[in-house]
Amino acid sequence: MLDKTLRMNYLYDFYQSLLTQKQRKYMSQYYLDDFSLGEIAEEFEVSRQAVYDNIKRTEVMLEEYETKLMLLTKFERRTAIVSEMKAAITNGATPEEVMSLLDSLENLN
């Protein structure tokens, strides 16, 4: 399991297009730019609590999108197979072995 911040960064990366403009601003400042809740509140002239509530709701939404679409999960599975293929090729795998890994990649799609 990824640590919370890293996981939110990934989920934000996959699903940001489904968020509102405000959600994107708060999330990117909090998770990507590492601003504090207080700093974000000051910039947008809202209460610290309002920023906190918005970010918490967004985190729940991102996890719900992941439950439904599994983009991060599928990305991790594809990445693992690609790494496995690279290692196999480096270690002199036969064409048949590489083909079989390609099949498992296709089945993930």
Next chain:
Amino acid sequence: MLDKTLRMNYLYDFYQSLLTQKQRKYMSQYYLDDFSLGEIAEEFEVSRQAVYDNIKRTEVMLEEYETKLMLLTKFERRTAIVSEMKAAITNGATPEEVMSLLDSLENLN
């Protein structure tokens, strides 16, 4: 460009988890099971127009999700690279050539 029915089948496949229960029922009967609007209207005891409107709205939603998340587009790109790799391996590609195709697959992720 895919033909409309095939494209809707694909988009439905990728995004059905984001639709409501009713949208899923109408879409799957109309696009997967090839029922007519009249047949669906009869089964759900609503007007033909209501089914038509719901399906049209759902089609727009699916296209909006694709604009935002591009799951079908990315799937097609990955599939094309995997096919290219299979052909390359069959034709005796060098490990370096296969590695380079794997890199382009990773960059798509």
